[in-house]
Amino acid sequence: MPQIRLDKYISERTDYTRSQIKTLTQKGKIAVNGEIVKKSDTKIDSDTAAVEICGTAVSASKFRYILLNKPDGYVSSTEENDGISVMTLIPPELNKKGLFPAGRLDKDSLGALLITDDGDLAHRMLSPKSHVPKIYLVKLDRSFESKYVDIFSKGIVLSNGEKCLPAKVKAVENCDKLALIELHEGKYHQVKRMFAAVENHVEKLMRITVGGLILPEKLRFGECIELLHKDVENLFNPPDFDDFSPDFISYFSAFMLNN
Numbered sequence: 001m002p003q004i005r006l007d008k009y010i011s012e013r014t015d016y017t018r019s020q021i022k023t024l025t026q027k028g029k030i031a032v033n034g035e036i037v038k039k040s041d042t043k044i045d046s047d048t049a050a051v052e053i054c055g056t057a058v059s060a061s062k063f064r065y066i067l068l069n070k071p072d073g074y075v076s077s078t079e080e081n082d083g084i085s086v087m088t089l090i091p092p093e094l095n096k097k098g099l100f101p102a103g104r105l106d107k108d109s110l111g112a113l114l115i116t117d118d119g120d121l122a123h124r125m126l127s128p129k130s131h132v133p134k135i136y137l138v139k140l141d142r143s144f145e146s147k148y149v150d151i152f153s154k155g156i157v158l159s160n161g162e163k164c165l166p167a168k169v170k171a172v173e174n175c176d177k178l179a180l181i182e183l184h185e186g187k188y189h190q191v192k193r194m195f196a197a198v199e200n201h202v203e204k205l206m207r208i209t210v211g212g213l214i215l216p217e218k219l220r221f222g223e224c225i226e227l228l229h230k231d232v233e234n235l236f237n238p239p240d241f242d243d244f245s246p247d248f249i250s251y252f253s254a255f256m257l258n259n
């Protein structure tokens, strides 16, 4: 039963300052487990308390995790130096100080991007040691060749001499210009450079998984969903590369071909 002051609990999970929280409690705007609490220094159980401000639930997690379906033309950075930041796509009710994109997708890349303020988790996820796999669907300029499977599985050498870790790749059924590729690392422009090394060219790239986080089909470009901490732990429990349903792949493939 970890006891914590109500104002500390709220300020760790929202942008309200302690003095704003004091005023809100005095006005009877804050409820804990359905009961109005009038003093901001009241101790609550941080594991079980359901806190509401003006009838809106405060997220139980200290950190926020958002899965964005990144559209073309946005930069995966909190800065706006090279284009409009993906952070501008986060609606105000989910936005919170300290959020940043955990990992990068190129400006013209699409798909799953985790946005969080949990630095430890981002570090664990991006650390080369953790090898969290990421799966990309790519549209190629030239037909997929079966020799790529062997070349990528041995760890391809890029044009600048950098060696990649072994990667899985396969053609998408019924479409010789679409392929799925699974990487366990994140070098700069890696997927594009890997296909360039076999004299092909990536025309379009969409990330469909980050570890166990799978891009939901219902999520349109530019939309995002808040994830629960337990969903995020799935990051470290990825699906098998060969286990996706044909319907799931054909849903995203149709998009890649028709847009």
Ligand code: URA
Residues within 6 Å of the ligand: 104, 105, 106, 107, 109, 188, 189, 190, 191, 192, 193, 205
């Ligand atoms: N590899 C690339 O080339 N681009 C991305 O955005 C992600 C992986």
